[in-house]
Amino acid sequence: MKISRPDKVFYPGEGLTKGDVVEHYRTVAPAMLPHLRGRPLTLRRYPDGIEAEGWFQKHPGEYFPSWLRTVRVPRRGGGTDEYVVCDDEDSLLYLAGQATVEFHVWLSTVDAPEKPDLLVLDLDPPEGTDVADLRTAARRIRDHYAEVGLAAYVQATGGRGFHVAAPLDATAATDVVLELSRALADRVAAADPDRLTTAQRKDQRGDRIFVDANRNGYAQTFVAPYSLRARPGAASATPLDWTELGKAEPDGWGPGKLRRRLARKDDPWRGMEKNAGSAEKAWEKFG
DNA sequence: GATAGTG
DNA sequence: CACTATCAACGCGGT
DNA sequence: ACCGCG
Ligand SMILES: [Mn+2]
Ligand SMILES: [Mn+2]
Numbered sequence: 001m002k003i004s005r006p007d008k009v010f011y012p013g014e015g016l017t018k019g020d021v022v023e024h025y026r027t028v029a030p031a032m033l034p035h036l037r038g039r040p041l042t043l044r045r046y047p048d049g050i051e052a053e054g055w056f057q058k059h060p061g062e063y064f065p066s067w068l069r070t071v072r073v074p075r076r077g078g079g080t081d082e083y084v085v086c087d088d089e090d091s092l093l094y095l096a097g098q099a100t101v102e103f104h105v106w107l108s109t110v111d112a113p114e115k116p117d118l119l120v121l122d123l124d125p126p127e128g129t130d131v132a133d134l135r136t137a138a139r140r141i142r143d144h145y146a147e148v149g150l151a152a153y154v155q156a157t158g159g160r161g162f163h164v165a166a167p168l169d170a171t172a173a174t175d176v177v178l179e180l181s182r183a184l185a186d187r188v189a190a191a192d193p194d195r196l197t198t199a200q201r202k203d204q205r206g207d208r209i210f211v212d213a214n215r216n217g218y219a220q221t222f223v224a225p226y227s228l229r230a231r232p233g234a235a236s237a238t239p240l241d242w243t244e245l246g247k248a249e250p251d252g253w254g255p256g257k258l259r260r261r262l263a264r265k266d267d268p269w270r271g272m273e274k275n276a277g278s279a280e281k282a283w284e285k286f287g
Numbered sequence: 288g289a290t291a292g293t294g
Numbered sequence: 295c296a297c298t299a300t301c302a303a304c305g306c307g308g309t
Numbered sequence: 310a311c312c313g314c315g
Contacts, residue, residue, distance in 0.1 A: 004288075042303070047288045058303050063289060076305060099288060124315080178306090200307070200314060214315065217305050221315095293298080309312085 001093040010049040010101065013232045016255065018099065024228055025096040027259055028236070029089045031267040032226035036092070038109035040073060040083035042221045043095060044102035050230040054101070060084045061098075068094060071110045076218050085110060101230040104221035107177075108170070113218075116177045117170040117276065119150065120222045121185055122212040123161040129209060133195055135245050137209055138162045140188050142242065148184070148282035151275035153268070155239040156250045158229035163215075163222055163237075167272045172279035174218045180279050181213040183286060225269055226258075239269040 006019030025032070046054040059082050060070045069085040086092050086103070095103070107118040121141050125134055141164040142152035150166035157163055168177065182198070189196040189211050197208040215222045223229070223237045235251035236258050253261065 045288075045302075055301090056303050061289075061302070081304085097288090122315085202314075212315070214306070219304055220306090221304090289301090291300085294296090
């Protein structure tokens, strides 16, 4: 894979270059690709580095090479949209060479775009939140998943929060999963209303952590495991064992720490699909 | 980042 | 040639 | 249809 301008600085604070970004993705590819395969992508590109202008890109550029996989999926409200899908290392490195710093993925795959195989609740803390409160909220989400028969997997987002994901058997429709995720979020927030909220509007959240279920809507995305974040520190989204959460920071895994981690430890999310649960049965147990 | 257009 | 302009998302709820 | 939000 030919990379233009590998010495261009992308993270001024860390002195990381575009070449370093590509090397990150080469390193994480074995752990990351299983979480990308078959999923429409949203790219977050920063061709002049993370402190310059960046943008979300969902549709393939006209000039993207023909060997890159693209897929047409229905658009809500009619018609179709074309998306990039990254199934292999060459594609990952090509997209990194296009200055894609962040990779975001759908919660369903192209084979069944309207049947999510993941449910995700996203914890978005306001400035100044105690990380202990964030960890407690993540564990409570895990416990509520367990009550309805769903397995829970946590990742540090590399930004300011955590995600708690549940693998699904991809039999329920998007809108059913969205409603289930909202019901779970509301239940978690109602149990600790001083610290948690599901209010979409910022002016109604106060000082509380936003338990965000909106990631479960059609064509919505969450940051892919092992994606870099376009923020100072160059942390990555990092799947964790629950036993690690007690000492975890959302942006705790920069490039060096992540590389050492992957050399030492399996992807905690590897094989998660084998624990897929049913959204329909979860609804029944929800009561 | 890549392309098309201008001087 | 150097330089500049232009482009690169979506869904959902509320109003 | 537009806004706020992620
Ligand atoms: Mn540029
Ligand atoms: Mn978030």
